[in-house]
Amino acid sequence: MAPLTPPAGLRLLLERRSHHHLGAPAPDDAALELMLRAALRVPDFGHLRPYRFLAARGEGLDRLGEAMRRAALAAGQPEKRIARAPRMPHRAPLVLVVVASPRASATVPLFDQQLCAGCTVLTLQLAARALGYGGIWRSGWWMYDRGFHRELGLAEEEQIVGFLYLGTPVEGADEPGNGEPERVGDVRFEWL
Numbered sequence: 001m002a003p004l005t006p007p008a009g010l011r012l013l014l015e016r017r018s019h020h021h022l023g024a025p026a027p028d029d030a031a032l033e034l035m036l037r038a039a040l041r042v043p044d045f046g047h048l049r050p051y052r053f054l055a056a057r058g059e060g061l062d063r064l065g066e067a068m069r070r071a072a073l074a075a076g077q078p079e080k081r082i083a084r085a086p087r088m089p090h091r092a093p094l095v096l097v098v099v100a101s102p103r104a105s106a107t108v109p110l111f112d113q114q115l116c117a118g119c120t121v122l123t124l125q126l127a128a129r130a131l132g133y134g135g136i137w138r139s140g141w142w143m144y145d146r147g148f149h150r151e152l153g154l155a156e157e158e159q160i161v162g163f164l165y166l167g168t169p170v171e172g173a174d175e176p177g178n179g180e181p182e183r184v185g186d187v188r189f190e191w192l
């Protein structure tokens with residue numbers, strides 16, 4: 001069977017990659033609006049929209065870093081982690097904290113709702129890429145720390161599913177891709 005030539009819309013997925021080194025400009029409000037509209041299209045059992053976003057740019061990055069520092073201090077984390085906390089969000093000009101915010105539902109399990117929230121992270125990253133920006137989905141210790149969650153005002157049932165760092169890829173700073181198409185043979189896949 002001859003391989004299909006990927007249509008233009010699929011190239012965004014086939015060529016998706018993360019950018020660790022991000023500078024200005026970040027997606028502006030107009031870009032962010034389009035990205036959020038795309039996020040609203042993720043698969044969503046019961047259309048519960050079980051997610052919300054906390055956004056930081058400018059001084060917001062300082063506030064986010066301070067919240068990270070206070071949480072690390074309160075949790076008795078190593079000195080090195082506490083000291084580096086304020087710098088963490090400054091690795092990009094825009095950081096979205098993506099929060100799974102489950103709704104009470106008799107039919108939609110919590111995990112489904114958290115997966116739905118996770119889908120928004122990738123969708124936002126892809127939408128940003130389509131608009132010419134770069135991004136990386138990060139987690140790390142803070143993602144799971146209840147003290148940090150409280151710093152950000154999360155409710156008990158809420159969970160951070162990702163920190164999405166966004167900006168413009170710094171030219172030449174990231175490892176170039178090897179240019180090879182992904183090999184479908186690498187996927188664990190079997191017919192039942």
Ligand SMILES: Cc1cc2nc3c(=O)[nH]c(=O)nc-3n(C[C@H](O)[C@H](O)[C@H](O)COP(=O)(O)O)c2cc1C
Binds near residue numbers: 137
């Ligand atoms: C839930 C989740 C959490 C992640 N957390 C981190 C992280 O904290 N730090 C990191 O360098 N990469 C993290 N990654 C991986 C990056 O987003 C990225 O996929 C990886 O650097 C490989 O690059 P690529 O996306 O270009 O293949 C995470 C990915 C996922 C899905």
